[in-house]
Amino acid sequence: METESSVTGGYRRRFTGFLRKCMFSVLSMGPVPNHIAFIMDGNRRYAKKRNLQLGEGHRAGFASLMWILGYCYELGVKYVTIYAFSIDNFKRRPNEVQVLMDLMLEKIDELLKEESLVRQYGIQLYFIGNLKLLSDNVREAVERAMEITAKNNKLVLLICVPYTSTDEILHAVEESCQDKLDHSQAVKQTNGSTDHCNQTSQEDHEHDIKVVDIEKRMYMAAAPDLDILIRSSGETRLSNFLLYQSDKCQLYSPAALWPELGLWHFVWAVLSYQRSYSYFEKKRKQL
Amino acid sequence: MPRHVAVIMDGSARWARRRGLPASSGHEAGVRSLKELVELCGKWGIRILTVFAFSSENWSRPKAEVEFLMGLFERVIEFELQNFSREGVRISTIGDSSRLPKSLQKLLNKAECSTKDNSRLHLVVAVSYSGKSDIAQACKSIAHRVRDGLIQLEDIDEELIEEELATSCCEFPCPDLLIRTSGELRLSNFLLWQLAYAELFFSEALWPDFGKAEFVEALRSFQQRLRRYGSRES
Numbered sequence: 247m248e249t250e251s252s253v254t255g256g257y258r259r260r261f262t263g264f265l266r267k268c269m270f271s272v273l274s275m276g277p278v279p280n281h282i283a284f285i286m287d288g289n290r291r292y293a294k295k296r297n298l299q300l301g302e303g304h305r306a307g308f309a310s311l312m313w314i315l316g317y318c319y320e321l322g323v324k325y326v327t328i329y330a331f332s333i334d335n336f337k338r339r340p341n342e343v344q345v346l347m348d349l350m351l352e353k354i355d356e357l358l359k360e361e362s363l364v365r366q367y368g369i370q371l372y373f374i375g376n377l378k379l380l381s382d383n384v385r386e387a388v389e390r391a392m393e394i395t396a397k398n399n400k401l402v403l404l405i406c407v408p409y410t411s412t413d414e415i416l417h418a419v420e421e422s423c424q425d426k427l428d429h430s431q432a433v434k435q436t437n438g439s440t441d442h443c444n445q446t447s448q449e450d451h452e453h454d455i456k457v458v459d460i461e462k463r464m465y466m467a468a469a470p471d472l473d474i475l476i477r478s479s480g481e482t483r484l485s486n487f488l489l490y491q492s493d494k495c496q497l498y499s500p501a502a503l504w505p506e507l508g509l510w511h512f513v514w515a516v517l518s519y520q521r522s523y524s525y526f527e528k529k530r531k532q533l
Numbered sequence: 534m535p536r537h538v539a540v541i542m543d544g545s546a547r548w549a550r551r552r553g554l555p556a557s558s559g560h561e562a563g564v565r566s567l568k569e570l571v572e573l574c575g576k577w578g579i580r581i582l583t584v585f586a587f588s589s590e591n592w593s594r595p596k597a598e599v600e601f602l603m604g605l606f607e608r609v610i611e612f613e614l615q616n617f618s619r620e621g622v623r624i625s626t627i628g629d630s631s632r633l634p635k636s637l638q639k640l641l642n643k644a645e646c647s648t649k650d651n652s653r654l655h656l657v658v659a660v661s662y663s664g665k666s667d668i669a670q671a672c673k674s675i676a677h678r679v680r681d682g683l684i685q686l687e688d689i690d691e692e693l694i695e696e697e698l699a700t701s702c703c704e705f706p707c708p709d710l711l712i713r714t715s716g717e718l719r720l721s722n723f724l725l726w727q728l729a730y731a732e733l734f735f736s737e738a739l740w741p742d743f744g745k746a747e748f749v750e751a752l753r754s755f756q757q758r759l760r761r762y763g764s765r766e767s
Contacts, residue, residue: 412691412729419672420689426676427686455673457665481758486729493664493722497733522717 266509270321273513276520279473281325282318283495285487286311288479288503295503301345306505308353312363317512319367319401325469329487331407333376347384350407354387358394368400374465375409376417404469411489418463422455466491474519476511478504496522535709535755537581538574539731541723542567544715544739546598551739557601562741564609573748575620575654581703582656585723589629589663606660607637610644617644621653627699628662655703662699664725671697700727707731710755712748714740732758 286307293303311328318326330350336343357364357371364371373388380388388407461467472488472495480501484492498515500507542563549559567584574582587602610624617624624644633641641660674697678684684693700706708724708731716737720728734751736743 410729412694412726415668415726416689416691416694419668419675419694420686422672423676423679423686423689427679430680455669455676457669460669460672482733482735483731483758484728484733489725489729490665490668493720493725495719497718497720497735518718522719 266317266320269513270317273516273520274322277523278322279516279519280323281327281470281472282323282474282476282515283327283329283472283488283491284311284314285329285475285477285485286504287477287481289505291479292503292505300342301349303505304346304349308349310505310507313509314507314512315363315403317509319363319369321516325402325404327374327404327406327466327469327472327488329409329485330405331375331409332486333379333408333410333413334486336379336408347381351384351387354391358391364395364398364403368398369395370398370402371395372402372404372468374404374406374414374468376413379408402469404466406487409465410486411484412486414465415460415490417465418460421463422459425459426455461490464490471495474498474515476500476507476515478502478507478511534578534752535732536579537583537703537705537708537710538579539583539585539708539711539724539728540570541585541711541713541721542740542743543713543717543721545741547715548739548741556598557605559741560602560605564605566741566743568613569744570748571622571654571656572620573745575622577752580655581705581708582654583627583659583700583703583708583724584657585659585662585721587628587660587662588722589661589666590722592632592661603634603637607634607640610640614644614647617648617656618651621651623648623651623655625655625657625702626660627657627667627702628660629666630661632661657700657703659723662723664720664722664727667699667724668694668726670699695726698726700724710734710751712736712743712751714738714743714747 289303289307290300291303292298292306293300298306315326331346335346356362359365363369371391373392377385377388466488469491472491474496475484475488475492475498477483477497477499480499482497482499496515496519498518500511500514502508502511545559545563546556547559548562549556552558571582586606591602592599616622626641626645630638630641671694675684675689675693679686679689695701695706698706707727707729711720711724711728711731712734713719714736716735718735732755734754736747736751738747
């Protein structure tokens with residue numbers, strides 16, 4: 247039998263959900279960000295604050311993530327990127343790294359279940375980073391998740407693990423150099439030895455590495471330009487996350503720890519983006 | 534104290550507009566703020582100050598404003614050259630100097646040469662600079678070295694890339710603290726690689742209003758932060 251409190255709780259939830267939908271309808275009359283990224287900082291501090299085990303802090307963080315993803319996709323944001331694990335985080339104590347990897351396996355399984363957000367919204371999963379650094383079982387789970395969701399085409403969730411921006415750029419530079427080397431060798435083989443010196447220097451100049459060559463080899467080439475980057479827990483630094491992609495995006499760093507991040511922080515970030523967007527549109531029209 | 538401070542000097546044009554003045558007055562007022570900051574950095578033991586004077590995107594501003602800025606840079610550097618030597622300031626520029634007027638290019642070369650032995654403060658001026666282009670030119674340079682057999686593909690690592698970036702002229706290429714004025718919360722294609730672990734401080738003040746008090750506020754904020762670099766404090 248439903249108790250009075252669960253009936254009241256049910257009404258309250260439906261009313262809050264209705265209010266949220268109204269608010270999002272108003273927000274979507276203005277420019278809606280297409281791509282938002284999150285640095286989910288503060289899980290451990292949250293656990294310490296509430297006298298919880300370390301793993302519980304990260305679990306609370308995951309629950310928070312599901313809410314935030316729901317808000318993003320409800321508003322109409324198509325791409326969400328999250329900083330799940332930095333290559334620098336391997337420097338942490340081995341038992342904490344293990345807790346995080348175990349949690350990741352557990353959550354990947356949950357995300358692929360029938361009733362999950364991924365199924366509900368038709369989300370394609372991308373795991374972004376130097377996957378070779380993951381242990382075999384985690385890498386297999388990650389690759390399986392990408393395969394299963396490859397046909398989803400409505401929305402995209404990019405999970406950066408294990409990732410740093412400098413590693414991503416290094417990888418793009420290595421691939422660009424490899425391609426250029428392969429191209430130079432191919433040119434040498436197809437041209438005669440008498441002409442090849444002049445030809446090679448001209449071709450070299452035409453095929454000199456440009457910004458677009460690096461960009462198309464970045465792990466994040468799967469996503470469009472970043473509109474907003476949000477870091478929780480009040481720290482204002484990028485910690486080697488999406489350095490290349492954040493050149494034009496709006497930065498926002500609320501003081502709330504990640505598991506405490508809520509609807510109002512999200513709304514504030516979008517409003518701040520919309521205010522800045524109209525300023526830049528005005529400036530662009532003046533030029 | 535941070536060893537290397539970087540500043541995005543934003544808001545000069547807005548400052549002028551609010552006072553009903555032309556943009557040029559805003560930029561001139563901005564020069565005074567920069568002079569004060571250079572003095573404070575020298576006095577307080579900050580080793581490197583990198584300032585974003587003109588981005589590659591700024592070339593699309595009105596021609597008159599761009600020409601004024603180029604002229605302003607020339608006048609200021611010409612005027613300050615003796616002061617730099619007296620105060621031990623070393624000046625370097627980063628960015629695509631090929632787009633600058635020839636007279637400015639010549640002056641910048643002269644300034645870099647004549648101040649290269651100064652060691653109290655290293656002032657790095659980013660003119661016609663783009664963080665993305667900086668990374669692309671580093672990559673191009675590395676690719677040429679691989680092509681010429683000077684290095685192997687396997688030798689390419691993050692350190693090598695950092696050595697090829699324009700900021701390799703600095704003793705500490707990566708800023709500890711980035712300050713952006715005018716309340717805008719974005720990096721605008723400035724020092725992207727180099728800002729990996731920098732503390733970011735956003736000041737509401739427009740650049741011509743950024744003075745000692747605002748700088749102290751930024752430094753205090755920096756000193757209160759706990760820098761973990763991905764690991765945990767024990």
